[in-house]
Amino acid sequence: MLELEQLCAGYGETQVLHGLSVQAAPGRVLALLGRNGAGKSTTLKTVMGLLPVRAGQVRFRGAPMPRQPHDIARAGIAYVPETRDIFPSLSVRENLELTARRFRGDWTLERVLTLFPRLGERLDNGGTQLSGGEQQMLAMARALLMNPRLLILDEPTEGLAPIIVQQLHDSLQALKRAGLSMLIVEQNFGFATALADDVAVVGRGQVVWTGSAAAIRADTGVQHQWLGV
Numbered sequence: 001m002l003e004l005e006q007l008c009a010g011y012g013e014t015q016v017l018h019g020l021s022v023q024a025a026p027g028r029v030l031a032l033l034g035r036n037g038a039g040k041s042t043t044l045k046t047v048m049g050l051l052p053v054r055a056g057q058v059r060f061r062g063a064p065m066p067r068q069p070h071d072i073a074r075a076g077i078a079y080v081p082e083t084r085d086i087f088p089s090l091s092v093r094e095n096l097e098l099t100a101r102r103f104r105g106d107w108t109l110e111r112v113l114t115l116f117p118r119l120g121e122r123l124d125n126g127g128t129q130l131s132g133g134e135q136q137m138l139a140m141a142r143a144l145l146m147n148p149r150l151l152i153l154d155e156p157t158e159g160l161a162p163i164i165v166q167q168l169h170d171s172l173q174a175l176k177r178a179g180l181s182m183l184i185v186e187q188n189f190g191f192a193t194a195l196a197d198d199v200a201v202v203g204r205g206q207v208v209w210t211g212s213a214a215a216i217r218a219d220t221g222v223q224h225q226w227l228g229v
Contacts, residue, residue, distance in 0.1 A: 001026040001181055002047070002077075002150060007056035009046040016042040018205040019056065024150070024198075029172075029182045031196035031213070033189070035228055039205040040185040041082065044154050047183075048072055048079045061149070076149035082158060084139040088127035092119055095127065095138055096145060105147030112141040115171055133164030140171070151175070152183045157191055165191060189227060193217050201226045 002024040010016040016039045024030040032040045045051045047058055049069040058065040066072050073079075087095050096119075100109050113120040116137040122130065130138065136156060143151060156172075157165045165188070172195055175182065186192040193199065193213040201209040201216070203226045209216070216222060 003059040005057040008054040028197040031192040034202035038202040078143035078148035082154040093123040099145040
């Protein structure tokens with residue numbers, strides 16, 4: 001579904017990705033793991049057109065990826081950044097309705113509120129009145145209302161309490177069972193490998209290991225060398 005081939009990208013004069021190659025298969029969950037600074041979030045930003053491709057290829061569903069973020073969204077990719085980026089001055093309802101009006105499909109306002117019932121209790125609250133976990137749920141619900149073919153999540157559990165992490169895990173498992181393709185960057189090794197089908201480990205701007213979630217859980221050498229687990 002998503003293919004990155006010899007991808008090079010970075011910030012200003014600093015190159016972060018040095019020929020990164022990986023594939024995310026349809027109907028599966030791919031987790032990108034690695035230490036801080038390995039290039040995981042840079043990979044996602046490059047896929048989403050937030051950073052230019054210096055070299056290499058990005059293909060989605062067999063075709064070259066558009067390079068403008070709005071065209072990438074129209075192509076069927078929804079992105080939940082680490083910063084969540086909800087509209088803080090708008091209510092939960094307004095955040096969701098802005099997206100629901102622009103996209104039509106199986107994911108409706110009613111369906112996302114079924115997946116995230118806490119949001120249904122907070123519809124009239126502003127974005128600044130939400131907890132970190134509620135903001136993450138809102139960002140994910142808004143992404144689903146785009147009715148994406150691929151959902152990309154950057155550090156979805158960062159800074160969240162364990163009970164909220166479990167709730168997010170349950171929601172993502174429900175999306176996985178529904179057949180939604182996902183690409184996740186996550187520092188929480190247990191969370192990521194419990195959810196993912198496939199894992200790619202990033203080190204020094206390249207993919208240094210690929211395999212199943214079960215395989216990396218069993219490979220303590222890879223965990224120690226590249227993840228610090």
